[in-house]
Amino acid sequence: QQIMHEVYSKLSSIKHVVAVLSSKGGVGKSVIASSIAIYAAMHGKKVAIFDADMHGSSIPWLIGLRNAFAAISIDGIIKPVERDTIAVLSIELFLKEKNAPVVWRGPLKTRTILDFLSRTEWGERDLMVIDLPPGTGDEALTIAQTLKDRINGVVLVLTPGLMVSHVVTKAYEFLKMLNLPLLGTVLNMAYFKCPHCGNVYRVFGSQPQIPNEGPLIEIPLDPKLAEAVDSGQLYEFLKASESEGAQ
């Protein structure tokens, strides 16, 4: 189909494509996706990050571009917004009123994702990171079906707790169904270490029970990370604590 051809040609100058997925919301997908992009940029890579979450797009906020606007030229070409060597595209960058909800049904979300992928000039990039919304619906399906030959790997994100493991196991099954390679799993908010007395608590419950393919990276629940996110300073936070580097 014509649009697939356009998508592949627009992505032809991107070396690697990684998607960040979880069937569960609020586990830290956007923070992890942004951290991967920022970390790669800190190591001299040219990066693109595509926010496929139409209803809760947080990528511009996390990259420090919360008040930026993307533009579409009269011939329909979309230019992403850049910060250092990271090019960002998100529906949020097109909202005049940043608090406005995107109240769209599936077909419109799908068409917008295909529009974004087929009309954006990303330029030369070493890596593209795709942040997916929670669930295995229109967005994840469209990205998986459109980019199945381009996605090099998927990072799965979850938090502790058996109920969350149950829901995130569905994401593993989704990857198998669509033949997408799993790069590794991030167990986020794995524990909280009291800064005062040093006691460690698994605040969200048991260790996950998930099909354990590839590396498992644990990230603690860290109030300093939350503060950095609050103030849109994730970039600065990661620079200062090189060790936190998610991937």
Next chain:
Amino acid sequence: QQIMHEVYSKLSSIKHVVAVLSSKGGVGKSVIASSIAIYAAMHGKKVAIFDADMHGSSIPWLIGLRNAFAAISIDGIIKPVERDTIAVLSIELFLKEKNAPVVWRGPLKTRTILDFLSRTEWGERDLMVIDLPPGTGDEALTIAQTLKDRINGVVLVLTPGLMVSHVVTKAYEFLKMLNLPLLGTVLNMAYFKCPHCGNVYRVFGSQPQIPNEGPLIEIPLDPKLAEAVDSGQLYEFLKASESEGAQ
């Protein structure tokens, strides 16, 4: 339209309808929705809970029905699964393989929600709680448009942090757009109190900045609640700690 008529007739024996919404995932919507239903049942009310989250349905797990199955009779009538005085309906109750992902696009999700609402025999109920998935997409839109004259109020759930506030403000706008009344807001995981030294930490960042209409209820990040959820013992946990009662 014919289906609207069927929906209203199936809900005619339900006194109040409350929806639980957040444009952000993982904030505790399912835990709050289940807690409201369990709390009402503990006080002698007849309750129904409808899980409109197709991709991450956790309600059967939370009500202690994770291995239960719902049935459809040959004339197409759906009977919810009951525990005490709570009737539960969720896509999860129809999955033979409970780990299977529901990989559906918007139109199929919409049709399933309308099917569930127009064919389920709820019986006499004092209260119906509707758990919505994150976002302002097909599910929230279908429920809001179909039940706009039946929904008595919406409970909004969020966690601390300015980025989450930004995304959840979109849910407030959504309620205004659709003229749905706001009952109150639950600030979940508001703080963590170290069981050992008593220090209190706002692990997710700043107090939310949201349009503050109606009461704001704060619930702490509580490892005991997470453990109860893990083992499907939310019912027992709430009974034991009457004080925790969410609403």
